[in-house]
Amino acid sequence: MYSFKSRVRYSEVDKDKKLDLFSIINYFQDCSTFQSEDIGMGLNYLEKKKRVWLMNAWQIVIQRFPILGEEIITSTWAYDFKSMYGYRNFMIQDGNNQVIAVANSIWVFMDTETGHPVKVTEEDVRGYQAEEKYNMEYAPRKITVPDKLTSLEAFPVIRSNIDTNNHVNNGQYIKMAQEFLPSNFNIKQMRAEYRMSAVLGDMIVPMISHLDDTYTVVLANTDGKPYTIIEFKQ
Numbered sequence: 001m002y003s004f005k006s007r008v009r010y011s012e013v014d015k016d017k018k019l020d021l022f023s024i025i026n027y028f029q030d031c032s033t034f035q036s037e038d039i040g041m042g043l044n045y046l047e048k049k050k051r052v053w054l055m056n057a058w059q060i061v062i063q064r065f066p067i068l069g070e071e072i073i074t075s076t077w078a079y080d081f082k083s084m085y086g087y088r089n090f091m092i093q094d095g096n097n098q099v100i101a102v103a104n105s106i107w108v109f110m111d112t113e114t115g116h117p118v119k120v121t122e123e124d125v126r127g128y129q130a131e132e133k134y135n136m137e138y139a140p141r142k143i144t145v146p147d148k149l150t151s152l153e154a155f156p157v158i159r160s161n162i163d164t165n166n167h168v169n170n171g172q173y174i175k176m177a178q179e180f181l182p183s184n185f186n187i188k189q190m191r192a193e194y195r196m197s198a199v200l201g202d203m204i205v206p207m208i209s210h211l212d213d214t215y216t217v218v219l220a221n222t223d224g225k226p227y228t229i230i231e232f233k234q
Helices: 021-038 043-049 170-178
Strands: 002-007 051-062 071-082 085-094 099-111 189-194 203-211 214-220 226-233
Touching: 002 021, 021 043, 021 051, 021 071, 021 085, 021 099, 021 170, 043 051, 051 085, 051 170, 170 189, 170 203, 170 214, 170 226
Parallel strands: none
Antiparallel strands: 002 071, 051 099, 051 189, 071 085, 085 099, 189 226, 203 214, 214 226
16 A cells, blocks of 8 residues: 555635545545656656556545545555556545545556557556455446436636646546536545547537436537546435
8 A cells, every 4th residue: 555644735625625526536646646656657667668547437435525734644556457457446544544535446558659558567567566455335437328418518628637648637527527516516426437538629518417316427529429427426
């Protein structure tokens, strides 16, 4: 397990002075990035190998959102590698070591020259010591798109959405999707399935469905093909 300590910053909280979901995702991403950098398998290594790990699916379960100034510990560990996939858990604990958020994530190993997935080798994952997966209820990787969706006004991908892979960062899609939730919607679980990458200048068409305690947001291209499908439950 790889961990780092931090404190909830003002720049990371919402109007209720609580760490928001986008910032939780950033903590998770930072944690796995720190681990990769520290074991010599970080961005520079991957660039030389013409490889990249891309997010395929998130499942995040939140017990509570930590508050401004609260000390937290963010942890991550890989629990399996199969074919082209890597599987990784994340966790945030408070100062009393109580778990306040956990996540499962599935990543795809890609060849940056061909744009195709490639099989993970032992060399590709040296330094990542696979540990036991977290004891939680694991949701399916794929998300069912509701039959009835309401399409809203399209918007463009802007520069601040783009990460080091030159496409929209996986957390940015979640931030976009949250804009379509009611202000009083209390997120307890978020799932996301990533199907293709949006790049600078692409137009994103949001399509929304609300059923019982669940909002589903499909962020699609102008042909209706999803970039990402996000499911929020309260």
